[in-house]
Amino acid sequence: MKTKISATRPMKMPVQARSILTNEAIFxxxxxxxxxxxxxxxxxxxxxxxxxxxxxxxxxxFPNKQALLSALLKRHLEYVVACVEQACVSARGRSTDIMxxxxxxxxxxxxxxxxxxxxxxYSVAAELGGQSIVAAMMQRTQLALCDLLASHHxxxxxxxxxxxxxxxxxxxGPVQALxxxxxxxxxxxxxxxxxxxxxxxxxxxxxxxxxxxxx
Amino acid sequence: MKTKISATRPMKMPVQARSILTNEAIFxxxxxxxxxxxxxxxxxxxxxxxxxxxxxxxxxxFPNKQALLSALLKRHLEYVVACVEQACVSARGRSTDIMxxxxxxxxxxxxxxxxxxxxxxYSVAAELGGQSIVAAMMQRTQLALCDLLASHHxxxxxxxxxxxxxxxxxxxGPVQALxxxxxxxxxxxxxxxxxxxxxxxxxxxxxxxxxxxxx
DNA sequence: ACCTGAACACCGTTCAAGT
DNA sequence: ACCTGAACACCGTTCAAGT
Numbered sequence: 112m113k114t115k116i117s118a119t120r121p122m123k124m125p126v127q128a129r130s131i132l133t134n135e136a137i138f139x140x141x142x143x144x145x146x147x148x149x150x151x152x153x154x155x156x157x158x159x160x161x162x163x164x165x166x167x168x169x170x171x172x173f174p175n176k177q178a179l180l181s182a183l184l185k186r187h188l189e190y191v192v193a194c195v196e197q198a199c200v201s202a203r204g205r206s207t208d209i210m211x212x213x214x215x216x217x218x219x220x221x222x223x224x225x226x227x228x229x230x231x232x233y234s235v236a237a238e239l240g241g242q243s244i245v246a247a248m249m250q251r252t253q254l255a256l257c258d259l260l261a262s263h264h265x266x267x268x269x270x271x272x273x274x275x276x277x278x279x280x281x282x283x284g285p286v287q288a289l290x291x292x293x294x295x296x297x298x299x300x301x302x303x304x305x306x307x308x309x310x311x312x313x314x315x316x317x318x319x320x321x322x323x324x325x326x
Numbered sequence: 327m328k329t330k331i332s333a334t335r336p337m338k339m340p341v342q343a344r345s346i347l348t349n350e351a352i353f354x355x356x357x358x359x360x361x362x363x364x365x366x367x368x369x370x371x372x373x374x375x376x377x378x379x380x381x382x383x384x385x386x387x388f389p390n391k392q393a394l395l396s397a398l399l400k401r402h403l404e405y406v407v408a409c410v411e412q413a414c415v416s417a418r419g420r421s422t423d424i425m426x427x428x429x430x431x432x433x434x435x436x437x438x439x440x441x442x443x444x445x446x447x448y449s450v451a452a453e454l455g456g457q458s459i460v461a462a463m464m465q466r467t468q469l470a471l472c473d474l475l476a477s478h479h480x481x482x483x484x485x486x487x488x489x490x491x492x493x494x495x496x497x498x499g500p501v502q503a504l505x506x507x508x509x510x511x512x513x514x515x516x517x518x519x520x521x522x523x524x525x526x527x528x529x530x531x532x533x534x535x536x537x538x539x540x541x
Numbered sequence: 542a543c544c545t546g547a548a549c550a551c552c553g554t555t556c557a558a559g560t
Numbered sequence: 561a562c563c564t565g566a567a568c569a570c571c572g573t574t575c576a577a578g579t
Contacts, residue, residue, distance in 0.1 A: 151454060154570090155571080155573080164544080166545085166546075166573080166574095167543095167575085168543085168545075170574080171544085176571095176573090234452040237448045237451070238365070239364060239366060245506075246506065270516065276503070277521060280500040281496045281497070281500055281524065282499065284496055284497065284498035285496055285499075291457050291461065292464075305488055305492045306496075308528065308532060309492060309496060309528040312524075312531035313524040313528065315527065317520070371552075379563080379564095381555095381564085382556085383562085383563060383564075386562080386563085390553075391552095391553065391554090
């Protein structure tokens, strides 16, 4: 239990713990700066100041500004995708209505947990580093949707790759518009219901009975 | 036909003509730099060089870099919206199938006329100045869609504001994914057909007979 | 070993000096 | 009148010098 390690790292745990702590402080600082000044006002120096470290230290944790923002975007999108994946699991084997509502609601709810944060991340997502992260997350979402659709007892939905692509991508536009356009709460709810309707209608229009053959 | 105007602008037309020409040269240079180096590699100096003017001159035409990019984005989106508006006019009074196909095709075709350009503009659209332009263009699109839907002889589609919002926004995600994810041509066509299907299915699911009452 | 922040290169923007 | 480009302020990134 002594602290007599000389030239190596003091102890294994503390070093990692401090490292994780600093990492988290930098993330949190980035979020704050992003919310206060927007993506265009974000500066590595401002982030470092807010996190209580020097710029040099920030660059030990992230190779450059884009990597920092990409990591933040990735963390956010991984959370959102995880929510959608969970909804997919929960709705396995249920009706198309429930499938559609679960997925739509999970996505909207995840994005609206911190609307301003979701909103400001769109500019990060549109940059080079962001686009590949978005693509990867979209891929994961489509996989989860394929699983979900395949679990339906009575129906086949045609080419699941295509159907899940359309399902996944068609909800992002409306939600982005909702987040950036500041529409009324009534309108928000109305649109959520309409989105469910749209996905249900789509699924039913591409579905065929699984029992015998298909139309 | 003489050129004897002393201290004022040489002639009215030539000045405007030269002005318009330079303006266009700057736009064209911006597009080229954007295509070659991406939004993150674009520099006002590079644009000015490519346009054959000095930075100072560029700043006489545009107050700052963001205004330049916003103007370019606006011009692009105005063209795209014009295409969609025209499709809406052409499909007035037709079946829901034709309405959906016209609008979806017009949007996809307009965006795919210069795919790389459309693609690189997403990062411009996500920035502060871009978001309000996108919102305004979305507004115009929704108006055109309301007109289109109202022209249907046999059906009412409920709250047109909401339905047109969902229609307009739900196609942007798939098309953006198509443009950024480099999917195969087969897949592209398949998705175009599916998008039509989705919009048709949605319109039919929210429609009711106009003749007597509604369900 | 790890942190610091002055220093460097580069970019957006301006404006005194040209024509 | 209009254009030019050196100059300025600021930002991303590095690295010699500290502890």
